Amino acid sequence: MLEVEKINTYYDTSHVLQNVSLKVAAGQSVALLGRNGAGKTTTLRSIMGLTPAKTGSINFEGKQIRGMQPYEIAKSGVSYMPDDLRVFVDLTCEENLEIARRVCKRSGHWTREKVEELFPVLADRRKQKGLSFSGGEKKMLSLGRALMMNPSLVLLDEPSEGLAPLVVRKLIETIGEIRRRGLTLLLADQNLKFCRQVCEYGYILEKGTVVHEGSMEAIWANDEVVKRYLAV
Amino acid sequence: MMESLVHVCLAGISAGMFIWLVASGLTLIFGVLRVLNFAHGSFYMLGAYLCYTCLKFLGIDFWLGVIVGPLAVCVVGYVMERYLLRQVYDLELPYQLLLTFAVVLIADELVKIIWGAGSIGSPTVPGLAGSVQIVGRNFPVYNIFIMVIGPLVALALWALLEKSWWGRIIRAAASDREMAAAIGVRVPSLYTGVFVFGAWLSALGGALAVPYVGLLTTGMGEAVIINAFVVVVIGGLGSLKGAFLGALFIGLLNSFGTRFIPALDMFLTFILMGVVLLWRPQGFFAGVDR
Numbered sequence: 001m002l003e004v005e006k007i008n009t010y011y012d013t014s015h016v017l018q019n020v021s022l023k024v025a026a027g028q029s030v031a032l033l034g035r036n037g038a039g040k041t042t043t044l045r046s047i048m049g050l051t052p053a054k055t056g057s058i059n060f061e062g063k064q065i066r067g068m069q070p071y072e073i074a075k076s077g078v079s080y081m082p083d084d085l086r087v088f089v090d091l092t093c094e095e096n097l098e099i100a101r102r103v104c105k106r107s108g109h110w111t112r113e114k115v116e117e118l119f120p121v122l123a124d125r126r127k128q129k130g131l132s133f134s135g136g137e138k139k140m141l142s143l144g145r146a147l148m149m150n151p152s153l154v155l156l157d158e159p160s161e162g163l164a165p166l167v168v169r170k171l172i173e174t175i176g177e178i179r180r181r182g183l184t185l186l187l188a189d190q191n192l193k194f195c196r197q198v199c200e201y202g203y204i205l206e207k208g209t210v211v212h213e214g215s216m217e218a219i220w221a222n223d224e225v226v227k228r229y230l231a232v
Numbered sequence: 233m234m235e236s237l238v239h240v241c242l243a244g245i246s247a248g249m250f251i252w253l254v255a256s257g258l259t260l261i262f263g264v265l266r267v268l269n270f271a272h273g274s275f276y277m278l279g280a281y282l283c284y285t286c287l288k289f290l291g292i293d294f295w296l297g298v299i300v301g302p303l304a305v306c307v308v309g310y311v312m313e314r315y316l317l318r319q320v321y322d323l324e325l326p327y328q329l330l331l332t333f334a335v336v337l338i339a340d341e342l343v344k345i346i347w348g349a350g351s352i353g354s355p356t357v358p359g360l361a362g363s364v365q366i367v368g369r370n371f372p373v374y375n376i377f378i379m380v381i382g383p384l385v386a387l388a389l390w391a392l393l394e395k396s397w398w399g400r401i402i403r404a405a406a407s408d409r410e411m412a413a414a415i416g417v418r419v420p421s422l423y424t425g426v427f428v429f430g431a432w433l434s435a436l437g438g439a440l441a442v443p444y445v446g447l448l449t450t451g452m453g454e455a456v457i458i459n460a461f462v463v464v465v466i467g468g469l470g471s472l473k474g475a476f477l478g479a480l481f482i483g484l485l486n487s488f489g490t491r492f493i494p495a496l497d498m499f500l501t502f503i504l505m506g507v508v509l510l511w512r513p514q515g516f517f518a519g520v521d522r
Contacts, residue, residue, distance in 0.1 A: 048414055074416035086411040088404040095400055102397055104416040149415060 001026040001184050002047070002153055007056030007066070009046045016042045017053065018208045024153070024186050029179060031195035031216065032188040033230060034205035040188035041083060043205065044155045047186075048080045049073045061152065074104055079151035083158040083188075085142040087130035094126045096141055100148040108150030109181050115144040118174060135162055147178065154178070156187035160194040172197050192230055196220050204229045235367045240491045241484065242366065246375040248483020249382030250444070253437030255460040255467070255475040256389060257430030263470030264406045264426045267317060268325075270332040272434050273457025274339035278305045279435025280452065281347055283442050294357050294443070302435035309431025313424050336457075340450045347448075357443045374443055381440065385433070386476045393472070402426060406470070459486075462501050466508040468515030477516070 002024040009017035017039050024030045032040045045051040047058055049070040058066040065073050074080075079100075088096050097112050116123035119140040125133070133141060139159070146154055159175075160168050168191075175198045179185065189195050195202060196216045204212040204225065212225050219225060258272045283301030286292050292300070312335060320327045360377050363370040393399035405412040405422055413419045437456070445452065463482050467474025482501055489500040496503075508515070 050410055050414060069418075070410075070413040071416045071418045074414055080414050082411070082414075086408055088407055088411070090403045090407050091400060099397070099400055099404055100415045103401060103412075145415065 001028075001061055002186065003057075003059040004043075004047065005057045005059070007043075007046055007053035007058060009042055009051055009053045011042075011051070016208050017046060019056070020046075020205070020208070020210055021056075022203050022210065022213075024184055026152075026184055027179075027182065028201065029175070029185040029187070029199045031199040031202040032186065032205060033190070033192065033195060033202050033219070035190070035230070038205040039208040040205055041157055042208070044080065044157050044186070044188055047073075047155060048078060050080075074149060074151075075106070077106065077150075077152040078155065079104075079146040079149040079153075080155045081139075081142045081146045081157060081159070083161065085138045087133065087138045087141050087145070089129065089131040092127050092129055093122055093133070093141060096130055096145050097122070097148045100145045101150070104149040106150040110147045110150050112148070115147055118147075118177060119144055136167060139163070143174075147183075151183070153184045153186065156185060156189075158189055159187055160189050160191045168194055190230075192220065192226065235369055236491070238367050239369055239371065240487050242371055242375065242379075244484035244487030245480060246378045246444075246483070247487060248480040249378045250437050250441050251456060251459045251463055251482055252382050252476055252479035253385065253440070254434045254456050255463040255479050256385065256472060257433035258457075258460050259464045259467065259470055259472060259475045260389075260433075261427055261430040262464065264402055265317075265321075265423050267321075267328050267427075268332070268461075269427075269430075270329060270457065271312065271335035271339065272332075272430070272460065273453030273455075274336050275305050275309065275431045275434035275453075276438035276441070276456050277343060277448075277450065277453030278308060278339065279438025280442050280445075280448050281343055281438075282435075283439035284448055285347075287442075297442075298436070298439045301439040302432050305435035305438075306428045306432050309428045310424060312431075313427040317427070318420070318423075336453070339453070343450050360443075378440060378444065382476075382479075385436075386472070389472055459501065462505045464515075466505055466515055468517040471515065471517035474515055474517035 004020060004022045006019040006021055007017055008015065008019060020039065020043055022030070032043055034040055042051055046053040049065065049068055053066055056066065057064060060076065060078060063076060065076065088099070091099065094112065097115055121137060122140060122144055125137065130138070130141065143156070143159070160171060163171060172194070175185070187195070187199065199216050202214065202216050202219050203210050204219070206229055211229060212219070254272060254276050258269060261267060261269055279302050282304045283297040286297035286300050287294050316331055316335070317328070320331055357374055360374040363372045364376070393403060401412070401417055401422065405417055405419060409419055442448065459482055463475055463478035467478035485500055485504060489497045
């Protein structure tokens with residue numbers, strides 16, 4: 001479904017991503033692992049077109065999306081939950097969700113009712129503005145907004161970051177529920193344990209290059225790799 | 233004395249409404265595009281001249297001129313955003329200011345070339361030409377009409393921004409343009425739309441000013457843009473509510489200044505702006521936050 005091949009991305013003059021390649025098959029859930037500053041966020045942003053890759057190719061459902069505008073990429077079925085969530089603070093909870101569906105104009109399983117079923121707290125706070133939300137609520141809203149676009153691929157940046165263990169467990173269930181609806185996931189997260197529970201395959205990034213890849217079970221079992229690239 | 237005060241107030245409010253029409257577009261454009269458009273006063277001027285041309289040379293009704301003139305200015309706004317401003321969004325602020333200032337100079341010269349350097353006496357509006365007695369003095373009916381139009385535009389803008397999806401999309405893009413793009417908003421087109429709409433508001437002010445100002449001059453754009461800038465700064469950049477109240481306030485201040493301390497007339501606005509900036513640098517209604 002998604003094939004990223006040898007992309008190179010720069011911030012001004014610094015060469016952040018160097019020949020990053022990865023593949024996500026339809027229905028799969030893939031993790032991008034690595035320490036802070038390894039290039040996980042930049043990889044997701046490059047796919048979304050927000051920090052465009054200078055060279056390489058990004059193939060999504062048979063279409064070349066490198067060089068396309070973010071709005072075109074969104075409309076072709078990729079949605080994105082940034083690590084800082086970026087809820088529209090001036091809009092109510094309900095408007096944050098509906099705007100994504102209306103703007104993106106893709107139909108599918110996800111409606112506001114379905115998202116509120118998944119995150120009941122969003123129904124309780126329907127008329128409140130995004131500014132008043134707690135961190136956890138913003139995360140649900142940002143994820144809900146991404147689902148409202150009825151994408152086929154969802155990019156999640158640090159979904160488990162800053163959540164209490166109990167909430168992480170709930171998130172794992174939620175992601176399972178989302179996947180049962182046929183969504184494909186690519187997520188960047190530092191929490192190996194979490195990734196092992198929600199992903200089948202993983203790529204480890206360091207200094208902007210893919211240094212290791214394998215099934216999550218294999219990565220989990222490989223002490224040397226874990227110690228070298230992931231231990232803090 | 234009492235009559236005089238009432239009339240100074242009424243004059244201030246009606247003058248404020250023209251400033252409001254210009255300031256509303258200015259603040260809307262700043263809130264979304266983050267561009268301070270010096271040329272916004274030129275839209276006002278062009279709106280006035282084009283409306284005037286419609287009724288004087290094409291012989292059409294004033295009201296049709298109020299529709300046609302601003303629509304023609306929309307085309308100018310479209311060309312300016314699409315082919316000029318778009319080139320400088322990613323550059324530093326001074327480039328935007330220089331570019332929009334260049335447009336002011338070009339517009340002024342063009343108006344001189346097309347309509348001549350002199351002033352044009354402006355016509356009266358059939359239907360709204362007379363005046364009514366208010367506390368013992370005559371007050372033009374047209375000014376009353378303007379005092380109704382201003383708040384109506386404010387109400388319509390509020391409804392558009394708060395209640396329509398177009399408005400919600402604008403607010404979303406104003407607070408986070410990148411995330412708006414990531415949910416599928418075609419940001420460049422939205423920018424063009426907002427800029428053209430802002431230009432239309434300013435030109436509408438200009439067209440409606442034709443019977444009010446009595447004279448059309450190439451300097452009329454600059455005169456109004458300075459006031460509008462002060463309004464937008466004291467109201468809070470990007471805040472429509474601030475722009476409306478600010479415009480009323482500046483209109484009244486000018487009116488009272490001219491009447492009671494004519495020597496300080498020109499200074500009052502700037503003294504006020506200075507005081508507000510020292511006291512509340514973000515303006516009274518801090519606008520759309522990033």
